[in-house]
Amino acid sequence: NAGVTQTPKFQVLKTGQSMTLQCAQDMNHEYMSWYRQDPGMGLRLIHYSVGAGITDQGEVPNGYNVSRSTTEDFPLRLLSAAPSQTSVYFCASRFSVGTDTQYFGPGTRLTVL
Amino acid sequence: QQQVKQSPQSLIVQKGGISIINCAYENTAFDYFPWYQQFPGKGPALLIAIRPDVSEKKEGRFTISFNKSAKQFSLHIMDSQPGDSATYFCAASPSNTGKLIFGQGTTLQVKP
Numbered sequence: 001n002a003g004v005t006q007t008p009k010f011q012v013l014k015t016g017q018s019m020t021l022q023c024a025q026d027m028n029h030e031y032m033s034w035y036r037q038d039p040g041m042g043l044r045l046i047h048y049s050v051g052a053g054i055t056d057q058g059e060v061p062n063g064y065n066v067s068r069s070t071t072e073d074f075p076l077r078l079l080s081a082a083p084s085q086t087s088v089y090f091c092a093s094r095f096s097v098g099t100d101t102q103y104f105g106p107g108t109r110l111t112v113l
Numbered sequence: 114q115q116q117v118k119q120s121p122q123s124l125i126v127q128k129g130g131i132s133i134i135n136c137a138y139e140n141t142a143f144d145y146f147p148w149y150q151q152f153p154g155k156g157p158a159l160l161i162a163i164r165p166d167v168s169e170k171k172e173g174r175f176t177i178s179f180n181k182s183a184k185q186f187s188l189h190i191m192d193s194q195p196g197d198s199a200t201y202f203c204a205a206s207p208s209n210t211g212k213l214i215f216g217q218g219t220t221l222q223v224k225p
Binding site (some may be wrong): 004031033037040041042043044047048050058059090092094096097098100101102103104105106107 | 117119122145147149154156157158159162202209210211212213214215216217218224
């Protein structure tokens with residue numbers, strides 16, 4: 001198993017550009033989520049999904065969209081990038097809402113100029 | 114507001130010493146308290162976790178102590194090693210939501 005994979009590893013955007021951060025898992029996990037990590041802030045939940053076709057907002061959803069058309073993939077879309085979205089983004093998955101262990105991907109470092 | 118408060122922000126310990134990181138929470142609906150370890154350039158990885166029905170959980174050199182009445186929990190790393198140098202995050206989760214609320218993180222450096 002590859003676990004949770006994320007692409008790209010690094011990305012630089014200009015203000016106003018859009019892009020999609022990719023996340024995939026091969027563990028047949030129902031639950032997937034996106035976090036952003038900022039210095040001194042820990043990790044904050046952006047959006048999550050409890051299964052294909054079902055998504056919901058986390059703590060900091062503004063400026064981000066998600067969709068879940070398959071169990072494996074959970075892309076995060078930045079509609080119009082802003083410097084405040086400069087961060088490291090982590091995708092995570094777990095077997096289901098009720099299971100404990102959550103697996104994180106390696107992260108995408110995004111810089112918005 | 115920060116629902117999970119973690120301290121200290123950074124910690125330096127000599128090899129063989131005990132590292133202690135503390136967390137406090139406010140929401141009594143939290144019922145799952147994991148600790149994650151993160152090495153530079155990597156994603157966080159689950160280290161150890163506890164539920165409120167026990168006051169302590171030990172796995173090797175890592176121990177969680179949990180005080181439900183004080184709404185506090187802590188991570189103790191015994192016989193700290195240079196390989197333990199990493200950032201540690203506490204977290205808390207409300208029952209059956211899958212959501213994790215993270216503390217701010219503690220950067221641990223273990224000196225040889």
